[in-house]
Amino acid sequence: MGSLALAHLFHRKLRTSLSVLAVAIGITMLLVMLGLSHGMLNEVAERVQSVDAELIVLPENENVIFTAGTAFTSRIVPIIDSFEFGGRRVVKRTISVMLDTLHMGGQQQRLFGVDRTDMPAFLGSRKVVEGRLFDDGRAFGNHLDSLRNPNGYYDPSQISEDELRAACELVIDTRLARVGSYRVGEQVVFLGRPFKIVGIVESGVAGRVFCPLQVLQLIKNGGVPWVSLFFVQLQPPPAEQRTMGGDRQGEGVSQRIGAAGYEEAVADAMSKKIKAKVEPKSSYRNSLYESFSQVYLYINAASTVALIVCFLIILQSMYAMVLERTREIGILKSLGAGRLYLIAESVTEAVMVCVTGTALGIGLAFATKYILEAAKPLLTITLEARFVGLALVIGIIGGTLSALYPGYRAARLDPVAALTFE
Amino acid sequence: MDHADDILLRARGVRHTYYAGSVGTPVLHGIDLDVRRGEFVMIMGPSGCGKSTLLNVLGLMMRPTSGAVEIDGKATESLSDGERTAIRRDRLGFVFQRFNLLPVLSAEQNVALALKLRGRSADGQAAAALDRVGLEAKRRSKPAALSVGEQQRVAIARALVARPKLLLADEPTGNLDSANAAEVLNLLEELNRSDGLTTVMITHNEHLVDRADRVILMRDGRLEQG
Numbered sequence: 307m308g309s310l311a312l313a314h315l316f317h318r319k320l321r322t323s324l325s326v327l328a329v330a331i332g333i334t335m336l337l338v339m340l341g342l343s344h345g346m347l348n349e350v351a352e353r354v355q356s357v358d359a360e361l362i363v364l365p366e367n368e369n370v371i372f373t374a375g376t377a378f379t380s381r382i383v384p385i386i387d388s389f390e391f392g393g394r395r396v397v398k399r400t401i402s403v404m405l406d407t408l409h410m411g412g413q414q415q416r417l418f419g420v421d422r423t424d425m426p427a428f429l430g431s432r433k434v435v436e437g438r439l440f441d442d443g444r445a446f447g448n449h450l451d452s453l454r455n456p457n458g459y460y461d462p463s464q465i466s467e468d469e470l471r472a473a474c475e476l477v478i479d480t481r482l483a484r485v486g487s488y489r490v491g492e493q494v495v496f497l498g499r500p501f502k503i504v505g506i507v508e509s510g511v512a513g514r515v516f517c518p519l520q521v522l523q524l525i526k527n528g529g530v531p532w533v534s535l536f537f538v539q540l541q542p543p544p545a546e547q548r549t550m551g552g553d554r555q556g557e558g559v560s561q562r563i564g565a566a567g568y569e570e571a572v573a574d575a576m577s578k579k580i581k582a583k584v585e586p587k588s589s590y591r592n593s594l595y596e597s598f599s600q601v602y603l604y605i606n607a608a609s610t611v612a613l614i615v616c617f618l619i620i621l622q623s624m625y626a627m628v629l630e631r632t633r634e635i636g637i638l639k640s641l642g643a644g645r646l647y648l649i650a651e652s653v654t655e656a657v658m659v660c661v662t663g664t665a666l667g668i669g670l671a672f673a674t675k676y677i678l679e680a681a682k683p684l685l686t687i688t689l690e691a692r693f694v695g696l697a698l699v700i701g702i703i704g705g706t707l708s709a710l711y712p713g714y715r716a717a718r719l720d721p722v723a724a725l726t727f728e
Numbered sequence: 729m730d731h732a733d734d735i736l737l738r739a740r741g742v743r744h745t746y747y748a749g750s751v752g753t754p755v756l757h758g759i760d761l762d763v764r765r766g767e768f769v770m771i772m773g774p775s776g777c778g779k780s781t782l783l784n785v786l787g788l789m790m791r792p793t794s795g796a797v798e799i800d801g802k803a804t805e806s807l808s809d810g811e812r813t814a815i816r817r818d819r820l821g822f823v824f825q826r827f828n829l830l831p832v833l834s835a836e837q838n839v840a841l842a843l844k845l846r847g848r849s850a851d852g853q854a855a856a857a858l859d860r861v862g863l864e865a866k867r868r869s870k871p872a873a874l875s876v877g878e879q880q881r882v883a884i885a886r887a888l889v890a891r892p893k894l895l896l897a898d899e900p901t902g903n904l905d906s907a908n909a910a911e912v913l914n915l916l917e918e919l920n921r922s923d924g925l926t927t928v929m930i931t932h933n934e935h936l937v938d939r940a941d942r943v944i945l946m947r948d949g950r951l952e953q954g
Contacts, residue, residue, distance in 0.1 A: 641842055
């Protein structure tokens with residue numbers, strides 16, 4: 307049966323090639339769309355999750371990608387710092403971040419306004435590959451702190467234009483540097499001011515662009531210390547904290563929970579206290595996916611439609627085959643080919659086309675990934691093994707289903723009528 | 729006197745009518761026929777007398793409107809399509825006027841197909857069958873590269889390779905010139921004589937009648953025993 311199916315496929319090389327190509331295009335589209343959507347979100351999630359912190363504090367119903375503006379004042383920081391859970395203070399450090407966007411590398415980039423002393427939490431083990439970090443020695447930050455009143459505010463008019471200009475510094479990651487061919491010492495206009503690139507760090511950090519928090523607050527807020535979100539580092543939980551005896555929200559519930567459960571419990575309690583969205587960094591990825599659920603719905607729908615069209619092409623091709631090979635089917639029936647044989651032959655041929663098309667589609671998807679990522683280095687296309695496996699399963703199932711009806715039609719042909727068919 | 733186990737093929741009261749809508753055209757009118765094992769029977773008649781229809785009924789390719797066909801002692805009128813297909817596959821061999829080879833397969837693959845349909849591996853048998861008909865050297869050739877005589881010999885090899893009990897030949901020389909026709913007839917005759925292959929052949933060519941053990945004339949859907 308396999309040799310007959312193969313013989314037919316090679317006999318009509320052009321038709322077979324077109325059918326294989328149709329499947330390949332559908333599979334490529336599926337994989338690239340999934341890979342692009344998951345890749346981009348995974349990359350953002352991984353970068354945010356690379357921050358050395360356990361919790362993220364955001365305004366309600368927002369996430370790191372979408373949040374804009376400055377919903378929090380600095381007054382909330384001592385509240386977070388002093389937060390108690392299980393009868394003890396659990397916060398090690400609160401990292402303030404002000405977010406903005408600027409146009410670099412041909413697209414909008416998320417800019418993280420961060421205090422100089424908090425940069426190690428973002429860098430982790432990543433190195434500065436060129437130049438230095440901004441606000442060397444935290445000189446500008448210390449200067450502003452020296453001007454603050456007991457309420458934490460200062461008069462912006464006390465900052466000279468030269469001081470501000472000197473403090474307008476950026477640090478970017480290597481991917482952005484490669485895309486825009488940026489070098490240390492170049493200037494980028496942001497908020498109507500020239501910002502100098504003073505350093506390039508290894509990619510994988512939460513943001514592709516960093517600048518001094520104080521500079522951003524000064525230019526955008528007139529020095530008012532508002533921020534967009536916080537990353538919160540927690541103290542390691544003590545061993546006994548893992549058995550929550552009557553400490554969880556005063557419910558008197560005793561239970562053993564792991565580290566993830568501990569972070570979730572702390573986040574839950576903190577959220578209620580400060581009336582903001584507090585989530586464990588570890589669940590950030592899921593949170594991000596939920597935020598983009600509508601996009602995934604569209605992507606899945608578009609991919610499904612593309613695949614249905616592909617397999618309809620296969621069905622149509624197989625159906626045409628039944629009509630073309632009517633006499634041949636009569637010959638097979640005269641030789642004693644049963645219905646199952648004819649259906650199986652149809653399915654075998656279609657599955658061969660679909661598996662070949664799927665394999666080609668997977669190859670094209672990888673080629674597309676490399677081409678797109680080379681052309682647009684800020685794009686991330688992730689072709690996960692589960693997607694490739696899904697493509698293979700779809701190829702086999704789609705091929706089988708596409709061939710069942712044509713095979714059934716072939717099996718039902720009257721052998722005598724089929725033999726005399728011209 | 730014919731003993732029951734001597735009769736390989738038996739038809740009784742076989743009638744067949746073709747219908748186009750509600751209009752029926754009777755083609756076979758009460759055919760009775762017995763073919764003994766090892767016999768070479770030739771059914772001869774003019775075009776349109778119902779020869780091919782009779783062969784299709786005897787070969788279980790179509791069900792008669794009425795009547796019974798028995799093959800190797802097995803009544804077939806109440807069999808399902810699947811059971812009829814199985815008998816056709818396992819006990820019968822067909823040779824057609826138009827050869828009916830699969831154009832996408834080589835000669836050897838065409839012959840091997842008959843074995844594969846029976847769930848058997850070719851295992852050199854296809855090559856041996858082609859050798860029997862003098863075409864071993866052309867086993868890798870596709871039908872388009874073979875002469876008409878060679879194609880018909882491949883078809884005969886295909887019909888024989890699975891060792892059928894009964895060979896049904898529908899005008900096997902109809903598309904051949906006299907030289908090729910003689911060659912094919914010689915082959916069929918030899919298979920009948922040496923292997924005892926029971927053969928029923930239909931033809932309109934009266935020059936072939938001396939090859940058969942028995943010639944039956946057919947006219948207007950009826951047999952006139954010869």
